[in-house]
Amino acid sequence: MEQHIEMIKKWLTINTVSEKVIPTGLTSSLKPQPSKNITVKPRPIGKKSKNCKYVLKILTCGPLFTELKNSIDIYLLQEHWLFHCQLKLLNDILHNYNCIGKAVDSNDPITPWRMPRGYGGTAILWKKDLDSIVTPLTIGNNRIQCIEINGDPNLIVISVYLPCKSSTNIQTEFQECIDLLNEIMTTYEQTHQIIIGGDFNEEIFGSNSSMRQKYIVTFMDEHRLCTKQVGKTFISANGSDCTAIDYILFQETFKESIINISKCEFTANISDHYPLLLSLDFEIPKSSNKKTEFKPKVKVKWDKADLSKYTEIINEGLLTSLQDMKTKDDIEKAIRNKKTAFYYWKVNGRPTDCLDPFLFEKKITTQELRKLCRVEAAQKRIQDRNEIIVASSSNKTLFYKLIKQQRGKLSRRIDELNVGDNIYNTPDQIMEGWKKHFGQLAENTLDENFDTNYLKITENEYKNIIEHCSKILDNLQLQYKKLLKQILSLxxxxxxxxxxxxxxxxxxxxxxxxxxxxxxxxITRANKKSSEWRLAERQLQIKSMDSNSWFIDMKKICIKYDLENPLSLLYNELSKGKWKKMTITAVHKYWTTRINEEIMYYSSMKYIPKSSFKVGKIHPLALSNSANQRDINRIPIRIKIATGTYILQTNRAVYNQNIVDPTCKLCDQAEETLSHFLLCCKALDQIRTPILKNIICKCSELLALQYTNIQLDILQLIINPFHYACSDESEIDISCKIEPLCRQLIHNLQ
Incomplete structure (x- = not known):
């Protein structure tokens, strides 16, 4: 059976009537009004709601559908301007049509109150008569809506609304939509006929040679898609036809089934796009009409019926029913006979002689009752087995019933356990037997068909990757520290x-x-149905701490920085700001404590007090108060003295392989230590004395205001005067008055 399926697209843009430009040739009297034939029941909205006008605009399509009536089988819609919570309004446009659609917020629906101005969206409407062959598809993004129609061949219908040129990230979003269409075509083009209709927001046949046009044309060439030029389809603001951006694409292999594609001019059209009409030859399978088939009541023609067969079937059913009834009656009769025999046996003194008729009658009635009970129990087992065989897998009542029967009573326990050739009787032995049994189950078994060589190669490659990554990280840390040392001239x-x-x-x-x-x-803030969130939940729940999973490494990091269990953080989502504050605070606290503690273990750092490290704060020893190049040039030697890396004669004597005299080569009187170099060397007295007196004078003035009783270490003062800073103000004073003199002294002495 063949039927024409006609599809129309671009029937509606949700704009106010006052803003809509009437197409050329139409007068203002033809402006559409809400149709009386369409009943739309939007959710209650207050009079002051900004969303009200956007919801009611769906009514303006009424005159168009009134004009078309039921002549169209399928509608492809773009730019319905509805949000996800309003998509149900599409079902109210035509009562004999069903609808499926997507909104701009379908992936992340917004709340139904205080919604912004609507935009975008796609949808497809089809007649309810086609329900049996139409299957909505969830593929594509919110700019692509697809349905599948069963037939010969099967048909995929796609409604698409591509990004316009004025939107942000136009090229990226445009290419993403084309890539999704390419993926759909690749999946279905071998088994389905595919129709793509919509607003492409780009001229395919134009001569502008834009990147967008080239991308579409390349996509069409790859999948051998064709279309028909129907003229300009978009109406500009001045009411004139300006460009063609609406198309219906079809496969070249199904070109013969395309009857016609035309541009339509309906008087009730309020859109700034002309609708396109596609007529298509399509064969609908007969099975699709099952829903609408009329099944008349069948009257049995007894004159032509096989009465003997009918009698046989009826008799079998009656016999089964009678047997069930007879069994129950027989059991009741046997119980009465048993009670009667027992009564007479009891009244006559409970005789024990085996030849006594009352005892004999009691035994006979007991045996008869037991026989009937065994028969009934056997029939019950057969019925239960048949019930299990014919039951569906979704029958939960039967499932739990069987589980309960299998478990039995709590008083049941294992008295004996056989594992292999061993028998275990006592509770301790039974537990040992279970342990042995499950231990055997956990052992690896060799499969003759298993490729052990490939497994070994894979394991070696895996280990090499882990080892290589570890080396890369170690090398990265070394290079990072080396770079910092070079920048600081250390x-x-x-x-x-x-x-x-x-x-x-x-x-x-x-x-x-x-x-x-x-x-x-x-990941914690992602959708709980996303692959990343579900993978994180699975890995954190089942993986051990020995695993090389990324999530287990992250779990170790949380333990290191004393953060909550990552699984708890996954379930209890934190905002981006709170998460950032929590993690940065934890990491900074850990490394501040660790670095300040490590400083105490280095003898070269003895002149820099603990708790000096603060994340993001450069030490004052490396800062300059001015842009004076002479002062800046003094910083490297200053830092070397403070960090204990300035090479003196004593250092050469200790670390040189050859014998080196540690005596100062300037004065030749004592070993050249740091204190000798800065304070005691007589050869440098002429340079040292005036600057040192100035340092002591300035320091006395500053520290007298801060401390009442303090003993100054002159060597500490020269190497790191900030050791005596007790506040930010005193640190600034030292940086401005004392530190320049200390730098001058060290620079002049070298």
């Missing part, structure tokens, strides 16, 4: 905490951990 052998203390930066490990925690935070 020796390569300087203590690692000194690098972080001076720069105020975190180690590479901490930065990577922050990135991992940020990514997990994004």
């Amino acid at each position: 020796n390569i052998n300087v203590a690692d905490p000194a690098v972080y203390l001076i720069s105020g930066l975190l180690p590479t490990e901490a930065e990577i951990h922050l990135k991992i925690l940020t990514m997990f935070g994004n």
Whole structure:
């Protein structure tokens, strides 16, 4: 059976009537009004609601459908401007049509109150007569709506609304939609005839040679899609036809089934697009009409019936029923006979002689009753077995009934357990037997067809990847520290905490951990039906701490920074701000404590007090108060002295393989230690004395205001005067008045 399926697209754009431009040739008297034939029941909206006018605009399509009546089988709609909670209004447009649609917020529906101005959206309407062959599909994004129609061949109908040129991220979003269409075509083009209709927002036959046009044309060429030029389909604001951006695409292999594609001019059309009409030859299978078939009552023609067969079937049914009734009657009769025989046996003194007629009658009636009970029990077992055989898998009542019967009473227990050739009787032995049994089940068994060589190769590759990644991370940390040392003009052998203390930066490990925690935070805020969220839930629930899973590594990070269980964080979603604050605070606290503790274990850092490291704060020793290049050039030697990496004669004597004299080469009187170099070397007295007096004078003035009783260590004061800073104000004073003098002294002495 053949039937024409006619599809029309672009019948409606949701704009107010006052804003809609009437197509050329139509007068203002033809402006559409709400149709009386369409009953739309939107949810109650207050008079002051901004959403009311957008909901009521769906009524303006009434005159168009009144004009078309039932001449169209399928409608492809674009730009219905409804949100997800309003899609049900599409079903109220035509009472003899069903609808499926998508809104711009279908992936993340907004609340039904205080909705913004609507935009976009796609939908498909079809006659209810076609329900038996139409299957809505969920493929594509919110700009693509698809249905499948069963026939010969099967048909995929796609309503598409591509992004316009004025939208943001136009090229990326446009290409994404085309890629989705390409995926749909690749999936169904071998088994289905595919029709794509909609607003492409781009001229296919134009000469502009834009990236968008090339992308569409390439897509059409790859899948051998064709269309027909029907002229300009879009009406500009001045009422003139300006461009063709609406098309219906079809496969070249099914070109013969396309009867016609035409541009229609309906008087009731209020859109700024002309509707396109497709006539298609399509064969609907006969099975699709089962829903509407009329089944008349059948009258038995007894003169032509096989009465003997009918009599046989009736008799079999009656015999079965009579047997059931007879069995019950026989059991009741046997019970009465048993009670009567027992009564007479009891009244006559309970005789025990086997030849006594009353005892004999009692035994006979008991045997007869037991026989009938066994027969009834056997029939019951057969009925139960047949019930299980014919029962469906969704019969939960029967399932739980069988489970309950299988478990039995709680008083039942195992008295003996056989495992292999061993028998276990006592409770302890039975537990040992179970342990042995399940241990055997857990052992690996060799499969002759299993490729063990491939397994070994895979395991080796996996181990190599893990080892290689570990080496990369280790190398990354080394290069990171090396780069910081070069920037600070420090020796390569300087203590690692000194690098972080001076720069105020975190180690590479901490930065990577922050990135991992940020990514997990994004997963916790994702949709609970998303693959990432479900994978995180599964891995965190079933994987052990020995696993190499990314989520287990993240779990170890949470333990390291004293954060909550990641599974709890997954279920109890935190906002982005709270998550960021929690993770950054935890990571900074951990590394601040750790670096400050490590400083105490390095003798070269003894002049820098603990608790000096603060994340993001450069140490004042490495800061300059001015842009004076001379002052900046003094910073490297200043930092080397503070971090204990300035090479003196005593250092050469200790670490040199050859014998080196640790005596100061300037004065030749004592070993050249740091205190000797800065305070005692007589060869440098002429340089040291005036600057040192100035330092002591300035320091006395500043510290006298802060401390009542303090003993100054001159060496500590020269190397790190900020040791005596008790507040931010005093730190600023030291930085401006004392630190420049200390830098000058060290620079002049070198």
